[in-house]
Amino acid sequence: VTAPDTAASTPGQRWAAAGLTAFGIAASLQARALPFGGITHPGPGFFPLCLAVALTLVSGALLLVTLRAPLAEAGAARSRRGLVRAAATLAALFVYALALEWIGFGVGTFLLIAFLFRAIEPQPWPVALGGAATTVVVTHVLFRIWLGVRLPTGPWGF
Amino acid sequence: VLDSVAFGFAVAVQPLNLLACFIGVFIGTLIGVLPGIGPVATMSLLLPATFAMSPTASIIMMAGIYYGAMYGGSTTSILVNIPGEAASVITCLDGYRMARQGRAGAALGISAFGSFIAGSLSVLGIMLLAPPLARVALDFGPPEIFALLLIGFTMVTWLSSGSKLKAVAMALLGLFLGTAGLDPITATPRFTFGTLTLSDGIGLVPMIMGLFGIAEVLANIEEGLKQEVFRPRIRGLLPTRQDWKDSAGPIARGSVLGFFLGILPGIGAIIPTFISYAVEKRVSRHPEKFGTGVIQGVAGPEAANNAATGGSMIPLLTLGIAPNVVMAVLLGAFLIQGVQPGPLLIKEHPEIFWGVVASMYVGNAMLLVLNLPLIGLWVQLLRVPYAILFPLVLLFSVIGVYGVAENIWDLVIMLIFGAVGYAMRRLQYEPAPLVLAFVLGRLAEESIRQSLLMSRGSLAILVERPLAGALLGIAVLIMILPAVVGRMRSVVALTRSASTG
Numbered sequence: 001v002t003a004p005d006t007a008a009s010t011p012g013q014r015w016a017a018a019g020l021t022a023f024g025i026a027a028s029l030q031a032r033a034l035p036f037g038g039i040t041h042p043g044p045g046f047f048p049l050c051l052a053v054a055l056t057l058v059s060g061a062l063l064l065v066t067l068r069a070p071l072a073e074a075g076a077a078r079s080r081r082g083l084v085r086a087a088a089t090l091a092a093l094f095v096y097a098l099a100l101e102w103i104g105f106g107v108g109t110f111l112l113i114a115f116l117f118r119a120i121e122p123q124p125w126p127v128a129l130g131g132a133a134t135t136v137v138v139t140h141v142l143f144r145i146w147l148g149v150r151l152p153t154g155p156w157g158f
Numbered sequence: 159v160l161d162s163v164a165f166g167f168a169v170a171v172q173p174l175n176l177l178a179c180f181i182g183v184f185i186g187t188l189i190g191v192l193p194g195i196g197p198v199a200t201m202s203l204l205l206p207a208t209f210a211m212s213p214t215a216s217i218i219m220m221a222g223i224y225y226g227a228m229y230g231g232s233t234t235s236i237l238v239n240i241p242g243e244a245a246s247v248i249t250c251l252d253g254y255r256m257a258r259q260g261r262a263g264a265a266l267g268i269s270a271f272g273s274f275i276a277g278s279l280s281v282l283g284i285m286l287l288a289p290p291l292a293r294v295a296l297d298f299g300p301p302e303i304f305a306l307l308l309i310g311f312t313m314v315t316w317l318s319s320g321s322k323l324k325a326v327a328m329a330l331l332g333l334f335l336g337t338a339g340l341d342p343i344t345a346t347p348r349f350t351f352g353t354l355t356l357s358d359g360i361g362l363v364p365m366i367m368g369l370f371g372i373a374e375v376l377a378n379i380e381e382g383l384k385q386e387v388f389r390p391r392i393r394g395l396l397p398t399r400q401d402w403k404d405s406a407g408p409i410a411r412g413s414v415l416g417f418f419l420g421i422l423p424g425i426g427a428i429i430p431t432f433i434s435y436a437v438e439k440r441v442s443r444h445p446e447k448f449g450t451g452v453i454q455g456v457a458g459p460e461a462a463n464n465a466a467t468g469g470s471m472i473p474l475l476t477l478g479i480a481p482n483v484v485m486a487v488l489l490g491a492f493l494i495q496g497v498q499p500g501p502l503l504i505k506e507h508p509e510i511f512w513g514v515v516a517s518m519y520v521g522n523a524m525l526l527v528l529n530l531p532l533i534g535l536w537v538q539l540l541r542v543p544y545a546i547l548f549p550l551v552l553l554f555s556v557i558g559v560y561g562v563a564e565n566i567w568d569l570v571i572m573l574i575f576g577a578v579g580y581a582m583r584r585l586q587y588e589p590a591p592l593v594l595a596f597v598l599g600r601l602a603e604e605s606i607r608q609s610l611l612m613s614r615g616s617l618a619i620l621v622e623r624p625l626a627g628a629l630l631g632i633a634v635l636i637m638i639l640p641a642v643v644g645r646m647r648s649v650v651a652l653t654r655s656a657s658t659g
Contacts, residue, residue, distance in 0.1 A: 086377075
């Protein structure tokens, strides 16, 4: 549920509106490079350019609204640890995704699940390692064997 | 119609179609129960499995997954306070409170019965409305389609519960992101940055999984994984007479609301649940009790989301337009089988149309029979602590996205949208307008460009054709209605204060 337009804004909301405006401007510049055509024969750039300009205008208005609204009083501070955990999970997933084809589904998934079990919401080592190994076996059987999903194999063949 | 319905049931009860229906509703319930895995990802994952099936069986199974997920989603909302499916978010408010008060059985029971009643009514609605609508749909050209989509965009932005500016910005962003890939008319690459992955456009499944699945898990992780696993004793699944008395109105209103809202493009099953909850709160004599565990807060939204699944089938079956993301995947299942849904579907493939519609009734009955005894099994599944569950949810999301095209970059796109979705939650931006505009954007572009080509650049074509003009009028009405109502209310308030002063 979002706040109404007149509510106080946080610095994050101001940055978000500024970011959206910047995205709109960049999108407009990119869309300008495409053939625009004309109103009688709209080209590939017609719709994207119209949308990008509209996005810039709406985001700009949003930025103005957030800047004019009173700055929200600092509420209960969010848990820094919670943020770090979420960021670490996302980073681990990015590394996993980018390394998956090099190291294969089996090894990559074992490392990812062991990391998530052990580092994000710490479980004892046997639970983390046993859980990771079980997950690899179950997903291998379920997805690779039963459903025939072609998962990356890596140099070890699994 | 009666002959056609009888024919549909004859098709639906053929052994293979019955089996497909059972598999669909069972898998649907399972993924509805499990948080983070929604019907879109599951249906996408199972698309290749439908190659070997008949067109009727494959569509029956896919549809079963969708409405089965609506049943399953409420179980997790009620027992664990985590929506198993996005359309069950609102059920958490009162369903979980009821469970805490020892009324988990009543909440689960009324949810199942309400879903069955709403699902059955929506099937009846399809049977009565789809054939005449299909005849009207034959008159739909690009201007009418664009005007219809405009209604969808207007609904999704103006029905958003908070900042309208943010909702409009998200819808525009969704439309813009939908333009990436090859131009639909000239095949010119747009915003592909020379990559093969983007030449097909941004994948729908990675985007959805990122914005909803990954973002949800990240938010839960940030909050410290404190979603406790409630261990209620499930008793009394059959609602009492008082429960029925309290729920009859909400179920009836939720069914009608969900069905008709579900027909509109851009609405889906989520928005009707919020509107149903708001309506029930508005008509209740004790609105202050909502959120504390009242059965009306469960019955109305659960009926609405099931009725919406039926309603959303109508634009797909009669116009060939996917009104929401799940229907887009179902459209893919139709196309894989070489069947084009649209105005001619009833005439050219009556066995698919009537078979699928009748199977939805059979599937709803299966779900009721299946779910009451299986509640215990779902509860066992939910007793897995979230600290153990979340890595598995993330992994299933990864496999689901990778399995669609076996492309690592789809995973990267999913994670980027996961990060964006997480930030959007924190900054109070709603993802629904973005996703729905993204889904409908390509069709909107095609239809407006074709309209301009037809009219040699005159936008008047959108108002000169009667059907397009009427649809455009509805869109404008939806746009200005909140302002007019607000203005009228303030005038009435001023008049009252002047007369009392």
